[in-house]
Amino acid sequence: MSDVRRALIWFVALVAIVIAGDHVLAWVLHKVLMRSQFRYSRLYRGGNSADLIVLGDSRGVHSFYAPAIEEVTGLRAMNLSYNSMSPRIAEAILMDYVEHNRPPRMVVIEVTSSIVSGALASELQTYAGLSPRLAALYAEEHPVAAVAGRTFRLFPLNSGFFLEALHYMWQTDQDWIHRDAMPPALRTRPRNPWRLVPFADNVDALVRIVGLLHHRGIEVRLVIAPYGPSNVPVNVTAYAALITRRAQTPVWNYVGAVTDPDEFADQVHLNERGSRVFLRMLQRDGAFGMTSPPGSMTPFHSHPHGGSQ
Amino acid sequence: MLFNSLPFLAFLPIFMTFYWSTSGRARLWVMLVGSLVFYAWWDWRFLFLLLFSSLVDYSLGILLENEPEEAMRRRLIVISVAINLGLLGFFKYFNFFVQSTADVSTALGLHPTYNALKIVLPVGISFYVFKTMSYTIDVYRRTQKAERDLLRFTTFVVFFPELVAGPIVRASRLLPQLARDHPFSYERMVSGLTLVASGYVRKVAIADSIAPLVDIRFAHPEAHNAWSLLIGVYLYAFQIYCDFSGYSNIAIGLARILGFDFGINFDRPYFSRSFGEFWTRWHISLSSWLRDYLYISLGGNRGGTWRTYRNLMVTMLLGGLWHGASWTFVAWGGLHGLYLVTQRLIGPAYQRVIRVLRVPSVVSNAFLMLLVFHLTCFGWVFFRAHSFSNAFDVLWGIAAIRGARLADVDNKWRILKCAVLIAVMLGFEATSFLRKGQRAPEFSPAWRLAFVAACAWVVLLFGTFSGNNFIYFQF
Known part of the structure; x- marks a missing residue:
């Protein structure tokens, strides 16, 4: 047999083995993914009956510590926030949640996530096979990779989400939060004044989310969680007013409500202690109350300790 | 391209x-x-x-x-x-x-x-x-x-x-x-493709996955604890190795498919027991170039002990400068020069001590490999840092290891993924190393088929597809 023919046979065998192995391995790993306790595996597995859902980016993760919410409110809470999750992605996640699970009674949204671009989109591929909404968002951001993901089944599992799902195979991910206080270097590092600049499509998505929730009779809380003492954005009042106006729903603005650096992990995120302090404030102010009609609130909530109303 | x-x-x-x-x-x-x-x-x-x-x-x-x-x-x-x-x-x-x-x-x-x-x-x-x-x-x-x-x-x-x-x-x-x-050869195509596949695993799955973990640590060493920085330095040692040896494997593999023999450029350098051995295993084409056209031109080891040391230092300092227009690269070269000189100074005494104490060779070799690897890592800090102050920030951060908690290191799962891939790669290298220096046997086409398929799965599952440059492009 000529070398060219042998090489062709070898190459065809290689392609066949790669594709077959890809499908078999992906099938096994997908089973593993769906058994995980990671928040999105739980979401798409279904059967959740949380009373309160939290959406947001990393500030949503750190400000709304789910075990503390349950302690403070007595409600079953599930935090679906994730680092860099924009409202556009949150919209798809929320709609998938209510399709696969019992709808919650309340949804809390950390609205500074509107300044986040679509960085999380690259992670969405892992669950894109389970959600046409995530698949569409992913294909919009990564058209070539989306095609690759449809060709090779292992490729969608190439993500931080999949690694996290492995990590949370037998334990909940809802109790993950920074527990240490901000390092001294971060407390003293000088910071320039900065502004919250929302992406227009994120604000549009936020408006759609609020509309959907109102339509379904689900209570919604739009919240600005505390920033570090020396990191408060200069335009937070105008930002809150913009979101309030666009979503026709008041924003609960706690931007400067926590001032002790020991209650922050860094200048952007609360730590566990700070989250507990913040959640007690929200509970005291009635944010978790199911009966308070949105219309009874002031245009956006002014906290007595608020830093920048 | x-x-x-x-x-x-x-x-x-x-x-x-x-x-x-x-x-x-x-x-x-x-x-x-x-x-x-x-x-x-x-x-x-x-x-x-x-x-x-x-x-x-x-x-x-x-x-x-x-x-x-x-x-x-x-x-x-x-x-x-x-x-x-x-x-x-x-x-x-x-x-x-x-x-x-x-x-x-x-x-x-x-x-x-x-x-x-x-x-x-x-x-x-x-x-x-x-x-x-x-x-x-x-x-x-x-x-x-x-x-x-x-x-x-x-x-x-x-x-x-x-x-x-x-x-x-x-x-x-x-x-x-x-x-x-060069007529088309089935054997060359299969063995070349095997090298190319291993090169892509090293580059896309290992080096590019490590890159962001290293970048954030060297960009803001003050925001990371000692463990995090130490892990960053270890990771960089493997990032640069996998990046460059990955490129070399792809280049050598492509050439082999086309019918050309380039030789090897990396030969399991982190298993070296001395710095002399390290430089016969790391970037072989450059180190042999520096030896043949610089060190020997300067007189090599022909002019007595001190001239040999001088020639070693000059060669390594210029070798460092070849890597980049920065004094940190010169410092990196100088460190390796010092390592080579020190090894020549104390090597014979060390061997006598080992003989007198009857230390088993496996223990001595393991100790020397760890020592060479860690001193190499120390040098990599200067190679990677954008300035001396950045390098010292990293080193001082590592020195403050007391009180730091491993649990506080971020991105543990990404680090673990990289560690597993590095361990598998080192496992392959150790297997051939333990064959007493013999090169790997010629594997059958079926074995190579399985290996290339496995590489493809690893790249699909663990690859980073952000189109990262190869580190050595900047040199």
Whole structure:
């Protein structure tokens, strides 16, 4: 047999083995993914009956510590926030949640996530096979990779989400939060004044989310969680007013409500202690109350300790 | 064009089709044009520099061979070295020297004004300049015949697998291979593809996955605890190894498929038991170049102990500078020079102690491997840092290990993923290392089939597809 023919046979065998192995391995790993306790595996597995859902980016993760919410409110809470999750992605996640699970009674949204671009989109591929909404968002951001993901089944599992799902195979991910206080270097590092600049499509998505929730009779809380003492954005009042106006729903603005650096992990995120302090404030102010009609609130909530109303 | 980019994946089958459907000079033309397209994809304007360098050394090679007078030959080789080093000096080091001179002047109380030029570093210049320079030196030494065929010589300089980041394949190895046709070989295709696949795993799955973890640690060392920084340094040791050895494997594998033999460029360097051994295993084509054209030219070990040490230091300092126009690279080279000198100073005493204490060789070897690896990692801090203060921030951060908690390290799962991939790679390397230095046996096509398929799955599942540059492009 000529070398060219042998090489062709070898190459065809290689392609066949790669594709077959890809499908078999992906099938096994997908089973593993769906058994995980990671928040999105739980979401798409279904059967959740949380009373309160939290959406947001990393500030949503750190400000709304789910075990503390349950302690403070007595409600079953599930935090679906994730680092860099924009409202556009949150919209798809929320709609998938209510399709696969019992709808919650309340949804809390950390609205500074509107300044986040679509960085999380690259992670969405892992669950894109389970959600046409995530698949569409992913294909919009990564058209070539989306095609690759449809060709090779292992490729969608190439993500931080999949690694996290492995990590949370037998334990909940809802109790993950920074527990240490901000390092001294971060407390003293000088910071320039900065502004919250929302992406227009994120604000549009936020408006759609609020509309959907109102339509379904689900209570919604739009919240600005505390920033570090020396990191408060200069335009937070105008930002809150913009979101309030666009979503026709008041924003609960706690931007400067926590001032002790020991209650922050860094200048952007609360730590566990700070989250507990913040959640007690929200509970005291009635944010978790199911009966308070949105219309009874002031245009956006002014906290007595608020830093920048 | 990057090996890990979509344009290259489109370029390669087109090139292969033309390559295998031609022979003789037509194939040389295919190689030349293909290589120029490969290079021009980055910036076509620098093709002229590449062709100028080729033309100069082609001409000087012939003149050197034709010239009977030793004095004239010496003048010609000086011209060749001056032009090559001049190109390198201008494009790579001009601003560095101007800035350094200004810094020294300022330190002396003078206040010079200077203007840095906006100079773009041509990709691969350090590699092709060293390649052409070694050619003319070999012709001068009469160990290499001058190439009279301009097409063949230019193809030798620009051959795309090794053009932009090595290995530095010398004329004595490549020119004879370019003088004959290479028929398609099934065995070469399979073994070449195996190397290419392992190269992609190293680059795309390991090095590129490590890159962001290292970048954030060196960008803000103050925001990371000691464990996090220590892990960052270890990871960098494997990032640079997998990045460059990955590139080398892809280059060598592609060349093998085309019928060429480049030799090896990395030979399990982190299993080295001494720094002398390390430099016979790390970037072999550069270290042997520095040995043959710099260290030996300086006198090597022929002038007594102290001259040997001086020559080692000079070679390593210049080797460091070759990597980049920064004093941190010089410091890295200097550290390796010191390691080599110290090893020569205390090596015999260490061996006597081992013999007297009857320490089993396996224990001694393991200790030496760990020592060499950790001292290498120490050097990598300077190599990776963007300044001395950055390097010392990292080192001081690691020194504050007391009180730091491993649990506080971020991205543990990404780190664990990289650690597992590194462990598997080292497992493969250890297996061949434990064969008492013998090279791996020739594996069957079926075994290679399984290996390449496994590499494809690893790349699909763990690869990072952000089109990261290869680290050695900047050198």
